[in-house]
Amino acid sequence: MAQKNATEVKKELAEKGVELVEFIYHDFAGTYRGKTMLLSEIGSHLEDGMGITKAQPASTIRDEIVNVAGLTPVGEYRLVPDLNSMQILPYAPTVATFMCDYYTEDGQPLVFDSRVILQKVVKQFNEQGLFPVMTIENEFDLYEKAEDGNMVPYRPDVCFSTASMDDVYTFLPELLHNLRAVGITPVEYYPEAGAGQHELPVAPTMPILAADNEVRFKRIVKHTFAQHGLAATFAPKPNLETAGSGAHIHLSLWNQEHTKNVLYQSDDPLKLSQLAYHFIGGLMEHINGLCALTCASVNSYQRLQPGQWSSAYAVFGRDNREAAVRIPSIFAGAKADSLNIELKVSDATANVYLALAGILAAGLDGIKQQAMPDAQVDVDPATLSEQERQKRHIKRLPSSLDQALEALKTDPLFEQLLTPTGLQLYTGVKEADVEYYASKSATEIAESHRKFY
Numbered sequence: 001m002a003q004k005n006a007t008e009v010k011k012e013l014a015e016k017g018v019e020l021v022e023f024i025y026h027d028f029a030g031t032y033r034g035k036t037m038l039l040s041e042i043g044s045h046l047e048d049g050m051g052i053t054k055a056q057p058a059s060t061i062r063d064e065i066v067n068v069a070g071l072t073p074v075g076e077y078r079l080v081p082d083l084n085s086m087q088i089l090p091y092a093p094t095v096a097t098f099m100c101d102y103y104t105e106d107g108q109p110l111v112f113d114s115r116v117i118l119q120k121v122v123k124q125f126n127e128q129g130l131f132p133v134m135t136i137e138n139e140f141d142l143y144e145k146a147e148d149g150n151m152v153p154y155r156p157d158v159c160f161s162t163a164s165m166d167d168v169y170t171f172l173p174e175l176l177h178n179l180r181a182v183g184i185t186p187v188e189y190y191p192e193a194g195a196g197q198h199e200l201p202v203a204p205t206m207p208i209l210a211a212d213n214e215v216r217f218k219r220i221v222k223h224t225f226a227q228h229g230l231a232a233t234f235a236p237k238p239n240l241e242t243a244g245s246g247a248h249i250h251l252s253l254w255n256q257e258h259t260k261n262v263l264y265q266s267d268d269p270l271k272l273s274q275l276a277y278h279f280i281g282g283l284m285e286h287i288n289g290l291c292a293l294t295c296a297s298v299n300s301y302q303r304l305q306p307g308q309w310s311s312a313y314a315v316f317g318r319d320n321r322e323a324a325v326r327i328p329s330i331f332a333g334a335k336a337d338s339l340n341i342e343l344k345v346s347d348a349t350a351n352v353y354l355a356l357a358g359i360l361a362a363g364l365d366g367i368k369q370q371a372m373p374d375a376q377v378d379v380d381p382a383t384l385s386e387q388e389r390q391k392r393h394i395k396r397l398p399s400s401l402d403q404a405l406e407a408l409k410t411d412p413l414f415e416q417l418l419t420p421t422g423l424q425l426y427t428g429v430k431e432a433d434v435e436y437y438a439s440k441s442a443t444e445i446a447e448s449h450r451k452f453y
Contacts, residue, residue, distance in 0.1 A: 003084060004086075006046040009046055012086075014039065016088060017093065018088065019040075020039065020096070021036065021039055022034050023036070024100060025099070025100045025115070026211075026351050026352060028114070028351055028354075029433075030061070030351055031059075032218075034079075035052065037050060047080075049078035049103055050078065051076040051079075052076060053073055053076060054071050054073075055071050057071055057077075057425060060432045066425070066431075067428070068421065068424055068425045068428055069421075069424075070421070075105075078105065081098035082098060083098070085098050085212055087181075088182075090178040090182065090220070091224075099212045101115045101116050112418060112419045112425060114351050117422070118211060118357040118360075120357075121357045121360045121361050121364070122207050122208065122360065125364060129255065130253050130255075131206075131256065132207050132254075134205070134210045135210055136213075136247050136249055136346075136352065137202075138199065138200065138217065138218070138234060139192050139194070139199045139234075140199075140232050141153065141194055141195070141239070141450075142154035142197075142225060142232055143232075143233065144230055151231060153194075153195035153239065153242075154196045154230055156195035156196045156242075157191065160191055164198070165190070168191070170228075171224065171230075178220045179220055182213075182216045184217055185202055186203075188200070194242045195239055195241070210356065211353045211356055233453060234348035235299055235349070235450045236300045236449070237299050237303040238449065244303030244310055244347075245347065246310060246346060246347050248346055249294070249359060250340045251343075251363075252341070253279070260336070261336045261339055262276075263279070263340070264335065270318055271335065271339055276341065277373065278369075278372070280316050280325055280363075281366040282362045282364065284325070284373045285366060285369075285371050286361075287345070287397065288314070288397065288403075289404070289408040289409075289410070291397055292405045292407065292427075293357075293408070293426075294345055294346035294347070294350050294359070295345055295346065296350040296401075297449060299349065299453075300401065301399055302442065303347065304398075304399070306381070307380065309321050311323055311326075312382065313395065314394070315374070315376075317378050318378065320377060321344070322382065323377060323381075324344060328340060328342055361414075361416075365413055374393045375392070377392065381394050401433070408423070409423065
């Protein structure tokens, strides 16, 4: 797609009746933030961006600023909009929203900005003649206010219940309309196993657009249900008594012409090419540190427990929903096109750009090193004895955020990916969360994340 220029965009915004322009970014805390400017005052800001304090990237979800050299109240960065990312909010037609990259004051992309990092990794794939296609498969829970004022799951029912379907069909047409209005293509809907839990997968696309769409998707889902008195949460484990919510990430790899899925090989038992095995080998090699990027909250590890269909072991397998990496079954009418790799150890507390970048970086390292994973696991690892798990080289994934952060810090791949400053920044923000929640009960942690995410 050709890059739009600011003059064309300003004209388009005026013709659409836009009055407000949003400059949106996704921070290391997993928060969507931004600044808004009146179109009448936009001047050169579509090219130059909006100023933002250098301290802001070091902010936690509680707006604490962690100590990272150079990220202080002195000085500014710029939020520079990707003009091709422009969308009009379907529920606020005078508001245009843009996804932004952080830039330095001298006009250079900030090397530890998450969106900049993802662009860099995608470019590395493209230089190898490989073009990733990705999507995030979100589960979310609906809550309503009970007569006593407490928030409770909205009409909980069993998995795939038609009663739950009928409840959500009341709101679904509006939600689908709002998502399609910003270029998101929903492909399925079904109630899930958690109390008040639902899933609405969307079509895959290029990584940057997939990440941008994730930001828009969660915002629109929350807003649409809020208009009907319901609170949607994407927290991994908002209710300790029921199934948690993931944001599983699916990936395929294509040639430059997008005519061949290079992960597919027809004569392999799993229908995987050698390149696919190397990619999975890279994921397995770096999975512990990767968890710190894809399962990015204390609440994430309340979900990643054995026997909970959330994957707690570093294994891969065909249609194994207790594996960290699942190879979904393919469809007879579209065998090559439907072959993909799914990372199940992922949830919506992640910075989506870092999550996708981490997956791609690990996979690319596996391709370069010709890494091979251990044999696939076709059982729930939790049902095996410890002796059998050792024999099959099955290891437990990190059981807490601090364990995952330690793995992240000791894996050279992620320092290279994030840069030393970015790694210090990310781990600092997350370690502040670990410290804050250390004195909280399990229920308090779950409730806090339900409200925030």
